[in-house]
Amino acid sequence: MRRFAICAAVLVMTWAGTVGYAQGLKNEDDFDKCMKAIGGFVGAANKALQSGSLADAKAEVTKAKQYMGAIEAFFKEKGKADPQSLAAAAIAKLGALETALGGTDAAAAGAAFKEAGATCGACHTKYREQNPETKAFSIKAGTL
Numbered sequence: 001m002r003r004f005a006i007c008a009a010v011l012v013m014t015w016a017g018t019v020g021y022a023q024g025l026k027n028e029d030d031f032d033k034c035m036k037a038i039g040g041f042v043g044a045a046n047k048a049l050q051s052g053s054l055a056d057a058k059a060e061v062t063k064a065k066q067y068m069g070a071i072e073a074f075f076k077e078k079g080k081a082d083p084q085s086l087a088a089a090a091i092a093k094l095g096a097l098e099t100a101l102g103g104t105d106a107a108a109a110g111a112a113f114k115e116a117g118a119t120c121g122a123c124h125t126k127y128r129e130q131n132p133e134t135k136a137f138s139i140k141a142g143t144l
Helices: 002-022 028-050 054-078 081-101 106-127
Strands: 126-131 137-139
Touching: 002 054, 028 054, 028 106, 028 137, 054 081, 054 106, 081 106
Parallel strands: none
Antiparallel strands: 126 137
16 A cells, blocks of 8 residues: 555656646746756666666656657747757657667667767757856756
C-alpha cells in the first residue's frame, strides 16, 4: 500500500507540472524552471538507459518532450524563430528517441539518445552562456 501511495503521489506531481507548463510559460523564471526540469528528465532517462531499463528511460523522455513543447511555444510567442526551430528539432529527436526506447535494441536507443543530445547541445551552444565565477548557465542576452 505504501508503494502505491508513493507512486500515486509521484504521478500526481508529474501531471501537475505538465499541466502547468501546458498552459504556457509566463516568464523567464518559468522558462528556466522548465529547462531545468528537462535536464532532470534527460538525466534520469540516461541513468535508466545505462541500467538497461528502456521503459523507464522512455517515460522520462516522454516528459522531456512534453516540456520541450512548452519551450517551443514560449519561443514562438516571443517571435524567436531560430530558437523555436531548434526546439522543434529537439522535439523531433526526442520523439525518435521515444520510439527507439519502445523497442528492445539498447544500441539503437543509445544512438538515438546521442542524436537528441546533439540537437539540444546545438541550441545550448548558441543561446546559453556560463558564468565563469559561479559556473551557472543562463540564456544569452537578447535570446528571450
